[in-house]
Amino acid sequence: MRAPDNPVLVKGDVLLAVEGVSLGFGGVKALTDVSFDIKKGEIRAIIGPNGAGKTSMLNCINGFYHPTEGRITFKGKTRPRMRPYEAARGGIARTFQNVALFKGMSTLDNIMAGRSLKMKSSFFWQLLRYGPAMNEEVQHRRVVEDIIDFLEIQHIRKIPVGKLPYGLQKRVELGRALAMEPELLLLDEPMAGMNLEEKGDMSRFILDVNQQFGTTIALIEHDMGVVMDLSDRVVVLEYGRKIADGRPDEVKRDQRVIDAYLGVAH
Amino acid sequence: MAESAAPALRKPGLDAKLTRRLVAAGGIIALLVALVAAVQSGAIGRGNVLYDVLVDPFVLMVQAPDLLVQTLWEGFVAGVLYALIALGFVLIFKASGVFNFAQGIMVVFAALSLVGLYEILTVRMGLPSGTVAALLALVGAVGVMFGLAWLVERVVLRPLVNQNEIIMLMATVGLTYFLIGFGEWVFGGNPKVMITQELGLPTGSSQFDILGGRVNVQHLDVAAALIAIVMIAVLGFFFQYTRIGRALRAVADSHKAALSVGISLNQIWVIVWFAAGVVALVTGIMWGARSDVSFALEIIALKALPVLILGGFTSIPGAIVGGLIIGFGEKIAEFYWGPLLGGGIETWFAYVIALAFLLFRPQGLFGEKIIERI
Numbered sequence A: 001m002r003a004p005d006n007p008v009l010v011k012g013d014v015l016l017a018v019e020g021v022s023l024g025f026g027g028v029k030a031l032t033d034v035s036f037d038i039k040k041g042e043i044r045a046i047i048g049p050n051g052a053g054k055t056s057m058l059n060c061i062n063g064f065y066h067p068t069e070g071r072i073t074f075k076g077k078t079r080p081r082m083r084p085y086e087a088a089r090g091g092i093a094r095t096f097q098n099v100a101l102f103k104g105m106s107t108l109d110n111i112m113a114g115r116s117l118k119m120k121s122s123f124f125w126q127l128l129r130y131g132p133a134m135n136e137e138v139q140h141r142r143v144v145e146d147i148i149d150f151l152e153i154q155h156i157r158k159i160p161v162g163k164l165p166y167g168l169q170k171r172v173e174l175g176r177a178l179a180m181e182p183e184l185l186l187l188d189e190p191m192a193g194m195n196l197e198e199k200g201d202m203s204r205f206i207l208d209v210n211q212q213f214g215t216t217i218a219l220i221e222h223d224m225g226v227v228m229d230l231s232d233r234v235v236v237l238e239y240g241r242k243i244a245d246g247r248p249d250e251v252k253r254d255q256r257v258i259d260a261y262l263g264v265a266h
Numbered sequence B: 001m002a003e004s005a006a007p008a009l010r011k012p013g014l015d016a017k018l019t020r021r022l023v024a025a026g027g028i029i030a031l032l033v034a035l036v037a038a039v040q041s042g043a044i045g046r047g048n049v050l051y052d053v054l055v056d057p058f059v060l061m062v063q064a065p066d067l068l069v070q071t072l073w074e075g076f077v078a079g080v081l082y083a084l085i086a087l088g089f090v091l092i093f094k095a096s097g098v099f100n101f102a103q104g105i106m107v108v109f110a111a112l113s114l115v116g117l118y119e120i121l122t123v124r125m126g127l128p129s130g131t132v133a134a135l136l137a138l139v140g141a142v143g144v145m146f147g148l149a150w151l152v153e154r155v156v157l158r159p160l161v162n163q164n165e166i167i168m169l170m171a172t173v174g175l176t177y178f179l180i181g182f183g184e185w186v187f188g189g190n191p192k193v194m195i196t197q198e199l200g201l202p203t204g205s206s207q208f209d210i211l212g213g214r215v216n217v218q219h220l221d222v223a224a225a226l227i228a229i230v231m232i233a234v235l236g237f238f239f240q241y242t243r244i245g246r247a248l249r250a251v252a253d254s255h256k257a258a259l260s261v262g263i264s265l266n267q268i269w270v271i272v273w274f275a276a277g278v279v280a281l282v283t284g285i286m287w288g289a290r291s292d293v294s295f296a297l298e299i300i301a302l303k304a305l306p307v308l309i310l311g312g313f314t315s316i317p318g319a320i321v322g323g324l325i326i327g328f329g330e331k332i333a334e335f336y337w338g339p340l341l342g343g344g345i346e347t348w349f350a351y352v353i354a355l356a357f358l359l360f361r362p363q364g365l366f367g368e369k370i371i372e373r374i
Helices: A054-061 A084-090 A107-113 A123-128 A132-150 A166-179 A196-212 A224-230 A248-253 A255-262 B002-041 B049-054 B056-063 B065-096 B103-124 B131-157 B165-187 B219-241 B243-253 B255-260 B265-290 B295-311 B316-341 B346-360
Strands: A014-025 A028-039 A043-047 A069-074 A092-094 A184-188 A216-220 A233-238 A241-246 B205-210 B213-218
Touching: A014 A054, A028 A054, A028 A069, A028 A216, A028 A233, A028 A241, A043 A054, A043 A196, A043 A224, A054 A069, A054 A184, A054 A216, A084 A092, A084 B255, A092 A166, A107 A132, A107 A166, A107 B243, A132 A166, A166 A184, A166 A196, A196 A216, A196 A224, A224 A248, A233 A248, A233 A255, A241 A248, A241 A255, A248 A255, B002 B049, B049 B056, B049 B316, B056 B065, B056 B316, B065 B103, B065 B213, B065 B219, B065 B243, B065 B265, B065 B295, B065 B316, B103 B131, B103 B165, B103 B265, B103 B295, B131 B165, B131 B265, B165 B295, B213 B219, B219 B243, B219 B265, B219 B316, B243 B255, B243 B265, B255 B265, B265 B295, B295 B316, B295 B346, B316 B346
Parallel strands: A043 A216, A043 A233, A092 A184, A184 A216
Antiparallel strands: A014 A028, A014 A069, A233 A241, B205 B213
């Protein structure tokens, strides 16, 4: 539980602003005129019933989709068409709803892959794996080992991640995102398919990341208990529209949110 | 009760497997004994089909070990070169999931660029022919392959990203015909001679007297094998231990995840096609030096197919082992069993080997077994 006087009330700078974003696929409207912002240092939850457009929103933020209307401003800069690797370069990392890992590679290599952008040595030195390339490899390996310790996954360092159970794969995926040292971390259902104990661990990691590294986090989650405990502010989407936005306890009492989740008597 | 029940439950599976193997081994041993007995008693002799197929070749191997060594050496050289061609396919297939039908023509195109640039440098620009001009032409040819990789990414791959595999395959078929036409237009359709000596590659041969006979070794073959081995080692190392190598493997595993950590697919594709282009250039030099540099060389790419079937489309060690198996297999088959069928079985025997393997391991020797949780 977070004390109410945490960043919620302290006005952080706006890290990312979504303004009037709409997204359509042919005739289907996934998002309609959605606006909200994410402030630096907060944990922002995006919730809503299935098909509400939560993942589409995340995909827009990190450049997998391009909004048909509206704009997204990140760190004060608006880019009309952002490619995913540009988003990554700008400091946006993410995890996926149904884990997207490099299944043939070990845990260590997966997390090292998250350092790709931080490594700068030239093609030539890499070919020799000597000089700058070697120093760089060692230096980044140290960061990765810290992340591995932090997530308590030392015992699976060398195992190809395809062989790991689902809960651990989710943790490796979080590790890979952390390796990018992101300013904004997008988590798409980080606790889906987990048991109670794994959910507890994951919640702890998310809070630790937020508090120790000051990383801003936007997460999609279905488990209401988790959302209410973790997040500072919540956006609620339904059928691609925003129906509520505010502190968890406010959102919980909102009649439209209750209707969206429980249905309305006609 | 429970303790004794558990092993009893596990045992039948193991037993059945073991029994099957024992029966198979027993059967083979019984057949061999019967065969030896038949040969000893004179029931099967020279001229009998069974004798010619099952006994005679092995007798020859033991009686003339020098011929066996010669055959094995030729098989080794052929195998290493097949591995090199297969490697070109594997690189591109791994990173982009595209079966590159144009790999064969890239070999020809690379070799033609090299020889063509050498001609331009020496004839039109008046450079003295020799190593300097040859090396300049080599650098130029590498540049051409880079340009090709860049163009392919820009014009073919980028607009077709996320399309069906069959569409990508057709695109590479189209690329093949474009390169044939473009190559003929620029370099002409006549066969050219590879600038083997100018590149500093050895010619000639040595004889070794061993095992009571004489083994003939072409110097070019030695060089080809060495260069191919170094090339394969460098590529393997690069893939395993460097950042770009890791990025390549990452792209091969999941495009989505690779994008999310900031790997640019476009950049990786250029690198992969360039690497495949350099492999094609080396292959072109080696094969071109053994015959001519002409468009007929394109069909050697077909030789890579059985290698890929053996080794799996996604495995570099698979390409190497597959290449060696095909190389050894076809040379030995040609020399010892070929005469029974009137010779020339080398051209199709590779496919027989590949077919036999497919029956037992559909995913190839080292191919990824696809395991999915349901």
